[in-house]
Amino acid sequence: MREKIADKKERILKIIEIFGKVYSDADCTLEYDNPLQLLISTQLAAQCTDKRVNIVTKDLYKKYRDVYDFANADELELREDIKSTGFFRNKAKNIIGCCKMLISDYNGEVPREMEDLLKLPGVGRKTANLVRGDYFGIPGIVVDTHATRLSNRLGLTTNKDPKKIEMDLLKLVPEEYQTSFCHQLVYHGREYCPAARPKCDICPISELCPKVGV
Template sequence: MKQKRAGRIFEILDPLYTYEKTALKYETAFQLLVATILSAQCTDKRVNEVTDYLFKKYKSPHDFLLAPISELEVDIRPTGFFRNKARSIKGCCQGLVDLYGGEVPPNMDDLLKLPGVGRKTANVVLGAVFDVPGIVVDTHVRRLAFRLGLSESDDPDRIEKDLEGLLPKERWRRFSDILIYHGREVCKARKPAHARCAVFKLCPSRDI
């Protein structure tokens, strides 16, 4: 039942949203890693505004490590939660230098060894840079997975596994993109736009 519903949702929504690996601007795997850390509880637009000057100032993990954390906090302040994010970036950069010679590893296990990097961040980098299939569970995917009856869990790792079990691997990345776009534009947290929802009839939560 869930597999059939997930397949129909994919088929209906896929043509409606332009494909892009990520809206975050980057030139290297390292830049995307930092940008994704900054994107927590922040819009991609705001992150791109910050990284436009941030990546001119800091060009490598070593550059971030050399900067006083207070200076980095000022640089990333517009993204919100800047103290936590500064610590995460510093920790991540230290891990990159200590474990991988400053290079971003192309697999989940190694990425998760980096401080400040969880499965969501790792899946973004792996999918966009290394073409590794994965489900990115952000706040929109989390909300829509529940509303659409695709997962009963509130745990991002469990949601990721639930969604992976509903679609073939080659659709994982695109499916999470679709849910993110649909969550931003139609199935919003407070006022879902039922009249504009292409999968309204398939939604178990359509009466909310």
């Protein structure tokens, strides 16, 4: 029998309550001091771990201190600076292009609005939602690999497309929990629900999970 939206909402509130206790300190694991750094770090995190990105950006943000430094960077040199994050050619090109557009179109500032963020090279909905939620405090759903896997296993969506998953979760997760819930999914995915061999026997939300596809 197909679960009704109202029942899903009730179930997700129970999950959120448990997550709030188990992952009370869940936050973005990327290290940044301002919205530009968060924007760039999130781009670097594509197909790369946050841990590796934080190692790279520790020196990167000392070398390139603002949007003008990145916009005027030598692309070949920037490639070398970020090489260990993978896909460094495309990332370097996008970062420079992104910062040039920030200067030309947004007075060197990172915009708040989704439509503006999505115009920037290398910025998709995942990056835009993360910057909006974590820096500007605007509710939204960040769909990464953890959110994709867990939202399907939890029976919150049947979609694999990130934008469709985002839209499904927006209907279920109250605005005030959206940003924290996405971080909690990452923590939960790492701790209890990896792609291979999920730890259902000790999972704190096991009784609330239909374990779809497990």
